[in-house]
Amino acid sequence: AVFSGQKESVPILLSDPRIDVNSVDIHGSTPLHHAVSKNSLEMVRLLLSDSRLCPNVANLNLEAPLHVAAKNGYEGIVKILMKDSRTKLDCRECNGRAPLMSAAIGGSASIVKLFLEDGRADVNARCFRGLTAVYAAAAMGHTEVTELL
Helix, strand or coil, X not given: CCCCCCCCCHHHHHCCCCCXXXXXXXXXXXXXXXXXXXXXXXXXXXXXXXXXXXXXXXXXXXXXXXXXXXXXXXXXXXXXHHHCCCCCCCCCCCCCCCHHHHHHHHCCHHHHHHHHHHCCCCCCCCXXXXXXXXXXXXXXXXXXXXXXX
């Protein structure tokens, strides 16, 4: 229902205790991953309203929904996910990148600023190659992000 954008069906499905809100598809993506990928604020809010939901489930690339939102520049969704106390800001994807680094690589200054203002993300975290977010942003030519970091 989330994948096909059936907003009216999601609350009905969420009311069923037999439904696994953290189920994954063949790519390891959860309904929350799909809502984030579609930049659907409404669907993300609906899913987060379910106490059974774990917003940190990683897909096959070890990306949590926050990684997907951060790397794609979906500022509204990043804000919603960051406000949810269940969301881990320093989870790592398959290359060891935290969501802050994903935002830096994507060149999203507004999202990097959100992480910095929040203060919970480790600015000096290193990926598996030993790079930090500031190094990655500079390497990608994202001057504004580099200056923020």
